[in-house]
Amino acid sequence: MGPVACLKSVVPQVHTHRSLHAEDISSVAVLPGAKNVVLPKGDVYKSLQLLEVSKQILIENDRGGYTIPAKGLYPYQWNWDSALVALGWATLDEGRAWQELEKLFSAQWEDGLVPHIVFHQPSPTYFPGPEIWGSVEQPMGSTGITQPPVAAITVRKLYETALNKEVALQKLKELFPKLLAWHRWFQSARDPENTGLVATLHPWESGMDNSPAWDEALYNVPVDQIPPYVRKDLGHVDSAMRPKQEEYDRYLTLLYRFRAVNYDCNQLYFLSPFRVTDLCTNSVLYRANLDLRWLANELGQDQIAEEVDGWIEKARSAFDSLYDEEAGLYKSKDQLTGELVTAKTSAGFLPLFARVASASQAADLAATLERWLNRVKHGIPSYDPESSNFEPLRYWRGPVWVIINWMITDGLRAYGYEDLALRVEADTYELLVSHGINEYYDPVTGAAAGGKLFSWTAAMCLAWLSKGDGAHPAAAH
């Protein structure tokens, strides 16, 4: 149990559709229907407020079975957001957590793809919406690309921690074939050359859209004659925090090229002028495959467990080609030039979350991380703070993301770096207590930035920081 966990397992029922008051603390109850919640150390009142606010954010962003990331800025269901948000819902209402995933998989394509955005209901506040994507696969409309596949990790977590085991088994049985189809899609559509690592064909697929890791590959994409467009993100968030216009032009160019072939997964890999081996996607997929194999074993599906094992084995040796020994960090790769990217980003630590790093690589990563942390007030910066073009406020080019902190902390623990894990955990907690629940944070000042009242940050507060024990312990083993 982490340092931010001190009050012993709590305690039933305080109803929280009102603000919490000091007197609530004596009855330390938090969330109706919540499982045992262990509250953070320090100012208990603040901790309670944080949990209360987190819960309210999920409720406010609930659109009936799925949760939008943030009002206005992101009004639809996003893929990896939902899988992470389900972890938060699980602390409040297990049924609602399963529903989040069911809703996401209701948009799965015939070929197995689970889209990066599902457009359940129209909204005028986001661009590019369903009319631009123009995919016809699902009645509700969706994008034709994917995102890091967190869902199997969530399913295992929900299943293992479920109070209602009967329902959990039923849900697992229903979701398992869908997860498997998606993971098979990754193998066939995104690794048709059987390299062991999957390709990412659009910065939006990586989840770290304008990471400096994509600069070289993205600027090699020629901008096509695309229809004029108006960005809506800039109406919600300061342009200094968002991708630049020349990047958006390329995002749109890729979108229109993919749309021209109806997002046919057999063609995209070969025709995309942007094709990278993204560390985030591959690390999440590796970890998700460990969990999928575990779930297959749980269901007695031996042959499927063997199939997944084959993917894991292939990926394990291929991962070494992404390790930059001199940098003490993993790096993404531009598949079209065959070069590792130059940028050092926080995705470079995610092989810890995957459990694919060796002990000595893990030691290097821990040392690199410590160096980064010593350069900023709040970790973990998304980009090397020693780099000359580090931008503490611009999207994925410096700011801190709480979901990434969770993943890296989970990995540090698995490799025995408990002190470092505790440092990141306590720091993240402090960040949220002092600056609220936003999309991301400035690592230099701690200032909250991006979208406000953000779902996955709230979910991490409920599922991780309030418990201080990271993700399920022995996923890899």
Ligand SMILES: O=C(O)[C@@H](CO)O[C@H]1O[C@H](CO)[C@@H](O)[C@H](O)[C@H]1O
């Ligand atoms: O910037 C955008 O318009 C979208 C495009 O998908 O991407 C951002 O927001 C999503 C919703 O929170 C996250 O899933 C991504 O990780 C994040 O980069």
